[in-house]
Amino acid sequence: MAVALPMAAAAAAVVEHTFVVSQVGMTHLCQETLVTVVNGQLPGPAIEVTEGDWVAVHVINKSPYNMTIHWHGVKQRLNCWADGVPMITQCPVRPNHSFTYRFNVSRQEATLWWHAHVSCLLGCVHGAFIIRPRHGASSYPFPKPHREVPLVIGEWWQTDLGQIDKSLTNSFFGFNPSSATINGKLGDLNNCSGGLVEEGYVLEVEAGKNYLLRLINAALISEYYFKIAGHKFTVVAADANYVKPYTTDVIAIAPGETVDALLVADAAPERSNYMVALANQPSITNPPFPVTVTRGTLRYLNDGDDPAAAGDDAPPPLGPEMPGLHDMMPSFYFHGNLTSLRLAHPRGRTVPAHVDERLLVTLSMGSVCRNGGESCARGGSIDHSSVVVNGTGEQPQQLYTPLPERPPRPFNFTDRAFIPIGPTEAEAQLEPTRKATTGQRFLYGAAVEVVFQNTAVMQSDYNPMHLHGHDMFVVAQGHGDFDAARDVPARYNLVDPPVRNTVLVPSLGWAAVRFVADNPGVWYLHCHYEFHVAVGMATVFVTEDGPTVGSALPPPPADLPKCGGGHGSSLDAMENDLL
Known part of the structure; x- marks a missing residue:
């Protein structure tokens, strides 16, 4: 649970979380798999802050693996020590040890994410990192949404991801996920020999309302095309930077990227609509790679009624027409059509005209x-x-x-x-x-x-x-x-x-x-x-380092994890050698 502790000398708060990293058994596709997760969740807990807040995350490593957490996209101004890159800016948190990450989140808004930065464990150790404006939702440079919904696109691997990394020394060929996921759910396109159909993610909406979808690609290996049948998106931010509103019926989101998009629930409310996340493949291989796909459902609520009340009389959900599996042009155009909102928003910055x-x-x-x-x-x-x-x-x-x-x-x-x-x-x-x-x-x-x-x-x-x-x-x-x-x-x-x-x-x-x-x-x-x-x-x-105290990197914190069992090793030497 997050606890906001007001700071005595400033308007900012300290948002505090405890992350317990452990392994749990999860059953999908008729098979139990040992999965490394945070607080027993996949995805892990979302961190929600207000711009300017401080963050303290207590990582307790009960997994068998060395662990670091990277706060993907957080600038870590003068604080690379909290960036979470093992053997670059910190030694890992060893099994049965703990460490507290402390950092400030300033001059950034919208959606980022956090993930493990060791081996392949980011595929199961990850979650949303949401930064809201200091002056509230009324200061968004777009219409205030009725509700905000994180959508984490990931993958389900029927093996311990920590073990996959050990096989990558010689080759990365032959490793493929069993399914894509939306918020940890595999969806009804997946089943197994026992005939059990996987549960899909369901987004319930009210007709006419506006929803802010915070999309995150936490997959290991694929860019995804994301569509919702009968609906269009207005993209308003990417990687926690506002963009000029861009309307599209397909979102292309690559591993590591985030996209914020408004969705108006303006389709016929009498039926549901499928949402689909399809991993594209840049080339045709022989033998071909398996298709990685999942689907969930956008379901309209009728005046607060039970959405299941329609029963068998409800028409089947409408499915979207997806881009071709090997068609990379929707991705090229999606990324090429994004432009900055810098001229219309006070956080805008100017691109360097002169290059050094x-x-x-x-x-x-x-x-x-x-x-x-x-x-x-x-x-x-x-x-x-x-x-x-x-x-x-x-x-x-x-x-x-x-x-x-x-x-x-x-x-x-x-x-x-x-x-x-x-x-x-x-x-x-x-x-x-x-x-x-x-x-x-x-x-x-x-x-x-x-x-x-x-x-x-x-x-x-x-x-x-x-x-x-x-x-x-x-x-x-x-x-x-x-x-x-x-x-x-x-x-x-x-x-x-x-x-x-x-x-x-x-x-x-x-x-x-x-x-x-x-x-x-x-x-x-x-x-x-x-x-x-x-x-x-x-x-x-x-x-x-820059010329002033305010532009020079401070030394690493005294409690930064030590390497080699902690017998006198630290990152002081690395700071001297690299900086």
Whole structure:
């Protein structure tokens, strides 16, 4: 339960939660699975705060796994120590130990989320993080909703997710969820040999009322298309940044992203309507990947009557027409149609017109071979480097190799000939990947542009790239290879680009972002496709201290978890080495 404790010297409050992380048995699809969860819930408890509040979350780890919690999208101004990245900014909370995260939430509103940041456990250890305006719902830059509804799109895995991570050392192929979920429910499209139909999520609405849907993609591996039959959405925010209202009948939401959308209950109230979340697949594989889908129901209430009163006389629910399974254009257009509300809202910021640092970063698959090439592990990479983070709990990572400004080996990045994995000459030359911990250092206040270039090397995936500690202006996206001479003047939006903490890099395409490095600390940058980051698609950005006390990173708190059993190890050395 959350307890709001007023602060004596300020109008803000301290919102306090206790998270007990443990394993429980959950039965779906006729099978009991051991699942790591918070407070026995899937999804975990929602944290609801008012802008400006302080948050204290007491994490009690009763699971068998090392644990950290990341507050996805929370800026953690001058407080990277609460960011929850194991072996980067903290040592994990070991089994049968506890730790309290303390941080402030300021100059942010709308929907974020929290999740585990160890192995694949974010797939079951996650929940909503809702930030409301300090002056109440009347200050929303859109009509005040009748009700606000968190909708967490996730996946159901019929295996312990902590065990899956151990198998990713050699390959991430062959792992697929059994179903998608909406707020933890698998829906009636799923059944098992016993004939038991899974329960679906039901959203009850009143005709004519306005609802704010707070969508979160907590899945490990897929972007989802979300639709409700007979209804349209007005998108008003993404990643806790307001956007110009955008009307659509389909929402595309990638792993790590959040979308706030208004829904008016304006369909015929005599019948229910299905809501469907379908995982899209960027390419057709042989054999094909299983289709991951779930559906729930939007049900109209009739003047407060029991919704079940209609019984068998009620017409069957209306189903939505979903985009094609392999059609990525709805996603491309959805993300491309979002623009910032910065000119109409006081929290708006100006995109940097002048850039101090530029990076072109390629995102690929590759292999790292050991024992003279006899043993090779395939994984993700940034500029042909798979990040190495010591996850054993012995010592935090302290050193890194500078990230090159441009790819060390330029080629036609999106040539489809590189996609097939096998002994083809073209792909074989590009597959080798070195193991290194890479990073990039920025002066305080530097304006940075990063172009993320997806490649076709052993994959055709999109990549949702999440930058901790910052928001990014998504100034452009495109298909094919990025060409500065062509794309910068033609495609760049420097007036009202959307502001995101997670940018979806299109399949066989690119995305350009700008941000200001004004938050001193060590910040993780990684793909939120969990299997990609688990095998190396990650790096760190380091922002140096500014010239004043208010722009310099304080030392880590004394109670930060210790590594290696706590015998004198701390993150002080890491702060000195990285900053």
